[in-house]
Amino acid sequence: MSRTPRTYWAAGSAVLLALLFAAAATVAATGDSGTQAGTSAGPPGLHSPDAGFARDMAVHHQQAVEMSFIVRDRTQDEAVRSLAYDIANTQANQRGMMLGWLDLWGLPKVVAGEPPMSWMGTSEEDGKQGEHSGHGGHGGHGTDGEHGTDGTHGTHGTDGGHSENSSPSGHSGHGTAAKPGALMPGMATKEELAQLAAASGRDAEVLYLQLMTDHHKGGVEMAEACARQCRTPVERDLAQGMVDAQRSELTLMADMLGKRGAAPRG
Template identity: 40%
Template sequence: MDPAPQYIDEPGDETPRSATSRWLVIGAALVVMLIVGFGLGALTTRLIDTDPAPGTPGTGSVEVGFAQDMSVHHLQAVTMAGWARDHTADPAIKTLAFDIERTQTGQVGRMKGWLGLWGQPEQTTGAYMTWMTEPMSGHAGHGGPGMKPSNGAPMPGMATSAELAKLRSLTGKEMDVFFLQLMLRHHVGGTAMAQYGNDHTAIADVKSLTRSMLVSQGAEITLMKGLLQERGAAPLPD
């Protein structure tokens, strides 16, 4: 008797179940990144605390304010990137969105790890950006207590609720372009905050993370400008 025929899936075959499984794996990986980031933040802060020179950052410090506010800022980027990753057919957009989602999820975990060991809440109970007492370079008016961007978003670069709703309403190239525009503006605001944190902290691990943000987001800013140009679009006006 001849052996039973063996069937090999073609490269393009993908059932709904396999697609669902793939995104479950990606989602699980992002959760792991958040947990690992949290653990890394806790570990490195414990090591920092053995050196009494910097001390433990307190309420109102640059380090605590940066970790609280940048976590909120990052989580919006993760939300936008997750939406774009799931709804684009453009491989370049999908790759960019996944990279942003993965990187910033890990960084959020790291910052929340610091806050836990510093005995600080994960989010500020007052106004955003009160830890920034000087105007940000290139963003005059965005520094200082209670200052907000002109579009009404809580922090520089962040999208408004209306803009997020618009992103979810678009499809195809229009969605890709608007995602790039929102994320480019988001990165510009975030890098200005990271630069301020880098310039005003004496804690080595905080300085290391802010430098990492400046490098990775700086490269993504250049990439997104190029992707917009390729698609015949321009950044959002300041």
């Protein structure tokens, strides 16, 4: 008898559990964003680190989910497929939580004219003062909440609505610039995603591990900034959890690359 139905059932159960955990964490964030959010009263401001991290990391996670789904179709290697499955489920769950927080805070998921990661180096008070500066429109990153958490969409999630020449370099609070054609540090370009989709076997495994290593390094830098700057306790905890988990996965991926006669990119 085919095991496919059982496999789908297990995958569906995992996604359902992830959504339940996301809902519970979102409810917790409702309380945290008010009386427990440091010294601030009420929800975070439009340009606060809390809101900026939720918006930017949701976009960052979207691409990780997409890359993971791509590689699962391009290799039969169980180690890589298992890692990709774990990353896709974890980051889809976290992405749903962050988008849910923005909804609860009454804040848009995109802000026109706001460069990616510009919140790094911005205080909560700065974020509240910026609410009336005319940057409340939609049309920035492209994380509009309509893509869901499975990472499927038609544009590969690379530029999120920005020009491919957009880069967060030059903003205060972070030192790693995005490479040309990438929206944020660590993110892959459309060309790299196309290469991954066209590769197979070992070539796909190595490219995925290299791209995800870069992706994790950029994500860790952003999460570390939120762990320092965000005022919502549950969001700070999530950010620190991302740092710890992704550092562990970086070690794992370096080992997996070594076993395939490759190494992380410079």
